Amino acid sequence: MAKAPDFPSRLLRGYSTFREQRLPQESSRYKVLAETGQRPRTMIVGCSDSRAAPETIFDAAPGELFVVRNVAALVPPFTPDGEHHGTSAAIEFGVLSLKVRDLVVMGHGRCGGITGYLAARDAPPDLKGHTDFVGKWISLLKPAEALICEDPAETADRQRAMEFASIRQTIANLRTFPWIRSLEEIGELELHGAWFDISTAELYLLDKETGRFTVPEEIEV
Template sequence: MPEYAELLKGYRRFREDTYPRQKERFDKTIAEGQHPKLLIIGCSDSRVDPAQIFDVDPGDIFVVRNVAALVPPFETTGGQHGVSAAVEFAVQMLEVAQVVVMGHGRCGGCQAALTKAFEDTDHGKGAFIANWVGLLDEVRDKVARKYGTEGRKAELAMEFAAIRQSIDNLRTFPWVAEKEAAGTLKLRGAHFSIAEGILYSLDEETGAFLPEE
């Protein structure tokens, strides 16, 4: 298939250029293990790679990506809790100093939550998506009442609301709340505008997303 062949072209550039330049860095992470200071929870969208946006070196950030950059609330019931496991590993084992929830513009997951596009699929196409973005149902209703469910203004409000909800959900994890209260862990929200190439950071005092210089 040509798609994988194209990837291999990039791999060869990596082997010829990037890997030799970063060899010392890779060797250090092998010898000492990984010690990232930040956990970034981002969206799976192919246009918003955190490593590219923040221009970081290998080992600098621990990244979890999923549809709409969501964090479910803490729970102890059975199931496959991939995001929760990654958060636990980063916070408890790697002892990251900060957790950044990074949403983005034109997020299809947030749009699906807002419009309930896959709500009536009945285990058909989109059922997994509908169940996942259902985490946003409560905040979605607030956005819909204020802005409706169509147009960029409503979509942006939904994207911002999703970031705030994931931060609230992070605080339901006991060890996250304890570390935040002790001042050893900082939670942040961010939104990357694909159209502008600008990162907006959440000001927790005002609740506004402000552009970074």
């Protein structure tokens, strides 16, 4: 194989390992996916953080998950204003074209987007600073503050409390999309919340009845 000039060597080494170790096990699956297209059952809205890759956490095979990642795993409310909406476009494609049945919003611990929001919120006006895009994006978190549960296990850690609340808010924003709301009402789409603890690798799930996040006692396989 000819050397790719100026391409990160770490990626080339990873690709070589993929070719030697994983591809022989997955080659037939790739061929089927190329011929028939993707048909994932699950879509995940996750954070861009390099420590929280859904495909790794859920040990997913090629074609199994349709993933959109952005800063803090956010989804803006339904706003068909003719502007550029990358996250909303991905959700529209996953739900209406791929017809996923499960849509998971997955946050994680030590999220830089949440940290940045809390820092900017608490900073004096003359120290808030300026960004071209990030500040506007994470302002989507403001309504989530009203969704922090009055539970000592949650409010004792304001970072985690905000990370949990952000997932609740993002699910609420997803329900402003009329076709998501209608599909959920007829049972053809289900919304889920999850939070991954980077330090312990524990997965917390949102209980739809209580609105609390808990680690499941048993994991069915």
